[in-house]
Amino acid sequence: MIKTFIILVAVIDPIGNIPVYIALTSHKTDAEHKSIAIKTSCSAVLLLVASFLFGKYIIAFFGIKMSAFKLIGGIFLVYISFTMLSNEKNFYSFSEEIDDKEDISLMPLTFPLFIGPAALSIVIIQSDEISTQLERVIILSEFILAGLLIWITLKLSKIILNSLSKTGIKFIHQIMGLLLGSIAIGMIAEELKILLPGLS
Numbered sequence: 001m002i003k004t005f006i007i008l009v010a011v012i013d014p015i016g017n018i019p020v021y022i023a024l025t026s027h028k029t030d031a032e033h034k035s036i037a038i039k040t041s042c043s044a045v046l047l048l049v050a051s052f053l054f055g056k057y058i059i060a061f062f063g064i065k066m067s068a069f070k071l072i073g074g075i076f077l078v079y080i081s082f083t084m085l086s087n088e089k090n091f092y093s094f095s096e097e098i099d100d101k102e103d104i105s106l107m108p109l110t111f112p113l114f115i116g117p118a119a120l121s122i123v124i125i126q127s128d129e130i131s132t133q134l135e136r137v138i139i140l141s142e143f144i145l146a147g148l149l150i151w152i153t154l155k156l157s158k159i160i161l162n163s164l165s166k167t168g169i170k171f172i173h174q175i176m177g178l179l180l181g182s183i184a185i186g187m188i189a190e191e192l193k194i195l196l197p198g199l200s
Contacts, residue, residue: 003183004126005142010180011080011118012044012146014153016173018161020113021154024104034155039105040114041151047115048123048143055124066128071191073121077184080118084177087170114150 025033059069123143130136153160161169 004122004139005145007077007122007180007183008119008142008146009149010176010183011077011116011122012114012150013084013173013176014114014150015160015164015169016084016176017113018153018157018169019166021109021157022161024109036105036109037151037154039103040109040154041147043106043110044115044150045143045147047110048119048146049140051120051123052127052139052143055120056127059124066125067191067194069121070125071188071195073118073125074184074187074191076121077118077187078181080116081177081181081184084180085174087173 025036028036056066059066126139130139164172
């Protein structure tokens with residue numbers, strides 16, 4: 001459970017995404033900042049919960065084996081970790097031509113900036129691995145914690161940026177990428193043993 005939460009936080013990378021958030025909201029008022037922070041955090045929790053509850057059924061509907069989905073999920077996490085280590089994670093994040101009057105809390109902030117394909121893959125994989133009601137409650141609680149973390153980070157984004165500087169944020173961003181890559185390699189190795197028993 002803790003491992004899943006660590007992976008989720010590494011993928012969401014709230015501190016590493018602060019510069020993008022500030023760039024998107026540079027012309028917003030303080031009231032708009034507060035509204036965007038609340039909407040984004042709530043939307044993130046709802047998207048995680050929906051993926052957790054229904055994701056594996058969507059996978060099954062398309063006839064995809066969960067072991068194959070876990071393998072490709074692990075490979076995608078390695079790719080995301082590479083982009084984080086090379087400081088190129090913003091490749092899908094946002095367009096600089098967003099209208100000032102547009103509500104950016106759902107798109108692009110919630111999806112794909114904070115809760116992107118990698119985070120959704122992790123949640124769907126985890127939903128297939130739990131076996132008790134207690135585990136389900138713990139996972140759902142972790143989603144709420146992730147939402148709170150996003151809200152706090154966005155609310156304090158300017159303070160955090162001033163305190164850590166862009167260099168400090170970049171360092172944390174890359175540490176998260178290193179952690180994510182290490183865990184993802186382990187996921188790939190485990191699923192290869194299942195799909196190709198001769199390797200074990």
